[in-house]
Amino acid sequence: MAKFCNKCGAQLDDSAQVCGICGAPLESDNNAPAAVGGSAVGGIKAFLTPARLKIGGIALAGIAVLIVLIIIISSFTGANGVQRKMINAYKKGDGKALAKIYSQVLKDKNEDRDWEEYFEDRYDDRKYEIASVKVIETHDYNDAEYKKFLEENDLSKGEVSKVREVIVKIKRKNNGASMYDYDSFIMTKEKKGWRVYSPL
Numbered sequence: 338m339a340k341f342c343n344k345c346g347a348q349l350d351d352s353a354q355v356c357g358i359c360g361a362p363l364e365s366d367n368n369a370p371a372a373v374g375g376s377a378v379g380g381i382k383a384f385l386t387p388a389r390l391k392i393g394g395i396a397l398a399g400i401a402v403l404i405v406l407i408i409i410i411s412s413f414t415g416a417n418g419v420q421r422k423m424i425n426a427y428k429k430g431d432g433k434a435l436a437k438i439y440s441q442v443l444k445d446k447n448e449d450r451d452w453e454e455y456f457e458d459r460y461d462d463r464k465y466e467i468a469s470v471k472v473i474e475t476h477d478y479n480d481a482e483y484k485k486f487l488e489e490n491d492l493s494k495g496e497v498s499k500v501r502e503v504i505v506k507i508k509r510k511n512n513g514a515s516m517y518d519y520d521s522f523i524m525t526k527e528k529k530g531w532r533v534y535s536p537l
Contacts, residue, residue: 473505
């Protein structure tokens, strides 16, 4: 029957009195723990040293931190980041912020337009305050919806590779009265990443 060192878990000869790896003295057969299934229990106990348990705990904590960081980063980049920027620009009436994330495809087709001024004017005409905007649902277009979108907007797959609709519930305030409404905006994945194709 094989012996295992209680300190480092190394497998040893049956006759060994001292671990040849770490030098720890070995328990005599009289004091040895009862073996279950050979020396599996002793081997597991020897393997799960305090140092190894500490390293395992640190590794698990590191993985948890990494997952949280990925979630946070994803909310500020990609589709989620553009979605958040669209909602913030709409709430604040910030046409300059919207112009930065507006569809590059549409900007290229209308190069003469000053998009910052266009969206600033659009938001300046509002007669109400936006109290809140809550995302109700996000819907990524399936193949049929995607193809129809490309056809209706005279676009190619090279210009737009994905389409997402974001449905929101908007709370508006006007003269102290609150009104609720549902609206949506369209985002497209273009060569330079996600953009807002049809804004709020």
